[in-house]
Amino acid sequence: GYSWAYSGAHGEKTWPTNYGFCGGVYQSPLDFHENILQYDSSLRPIKLFGYDVATAESFTVSNNGHSVSVTLVPTMKIEIEPFHYTASQLHLHWGHKNNPKGSEHCIEGRRFPAEVHVVHYNSDKYTDITKATEAADGLAVLGILIEVGSFNPSFENILSHLNSIKYKDQSIQIAGFNVQELFPKRLDEYFRYEGSLTTPPCNPSVLWTVFRNPVLISEAQVSLLEN
Numbered sequence: 192g193y194s195w196a197y198s199g200a201h202g203e204k205t206w207p208t209n210y211g212f213c214g215g216v217y218q219s220p221l222d223f224h225e226n227i228l229q230y231d232s233s234l235r236p237i238k239l240f241g242y243d244v245a246t247a248e249s250f251t252v253s254n255n256g257h258s259v260s261v262t263l264v265p266t267m268k269i270e271i272e273p274f275h276y277t278a279s280q281l282h283l284h285w286g287h288k289n290n291p292k293g294s295e296h297c298i299e300g301r302r303f304p305a306e307v308h309v310v311h312y313n314s315d316k317y318t319d320i321t322k323a324t325e326a327a328d329g330l331a332v333l334g335i336l337i338e339v340g341s342f343n344p345s346f347e348n349i350l351s352h353l354n355s356i357k358y359k360d361q362s363i364q365i366a367g368f369n370v371q372e373l374f375p376k377r378l379d380e381y382f383r384y385e386g387s388l389t390t391p392p393c394n395p396s397v398l399w400t401v402f403r404n405p406v407l408i409s410e411a412q413v414s415l416l417e418n
């Protein structure tokens with residue numbers, strides 16, 4: 192595929208040139224501001240299954256050049272009625288020194304220092320994530336906004352290993368942990384919309400769920416991401 196970046200010669204404005212879906216009407220991310228939000232009481236709490244992964248299991252943490260990603264295990268699933276979705280990977284988005292607000296979604300125009308995306312595919316309808324990514328209803332991504340606050344030991348499961356994957360394509364194995372600890376408490380308070388991958392190829396195949404309440408990590412933990 193083409194090379195793309197978040198800025199510069201292959202920055203976001205050039206994405207639509209090489210990736211047909213980018214810049215489309217369904218292009219994620221969104222700014223959740225009140226005049227586009229509509230309360231929907233039929234939306235149920237997100238149910239997580241198998242998220243408390245044993246330390247005997249392992250996840251692969253890798254640097255893919257644009258983000259740090261953690262491959263997850265297929266016993267991790269979520270239910271968004273009426274479908275079940277199997278976890279594929281999670282990855283983080285963050286900013287850098289001169290542009291520290293790196294979240295992709297924002298609330299009332301407010302961006303956050305970082306954001307976690309947990310990518311799942313509809314395993315009731317598709318046999319693997321590749322087919323699901325090509326389908327309009329194939330993916331469900333959970334977004335967790337990150338705010339600066341107290342130190343968060345759960346994020347150390349990932350952040351404490353960043354020094355070992357400083358360069359693109361480096362990866363290491365880490366022990367399983369309870370991935371639900373990365374989530375906010377309220378799994379019933381979230382924004383929901385049908386959108387796309389936020390990075391090329393921007394497939395419009397994502398059912399987005401972004402939790403309303405951010406999780407807190409310390410300033411030092413945020414700067415681990417930015418260095």
Ligand SMILES: NS(=O)(=O)c1cc(-c2ccccc2)cc(-c2ccccc2)c1
Nearest residue numbers: 257258308310320324332387388389390
């Ligand atoms: N931001 S996102 O959630 O829309 C997203 C989903 C997937 C994704 C991953 C596996 C299967 C299917 C889709 C990959 C990325 C990505 C981020 C940085 C660099 C490269 C790729 C981003």
Ligand SMILES: [Zn+2]
Nearest residue numbers: 282284308389
């Ligand atoms: Zn993402």
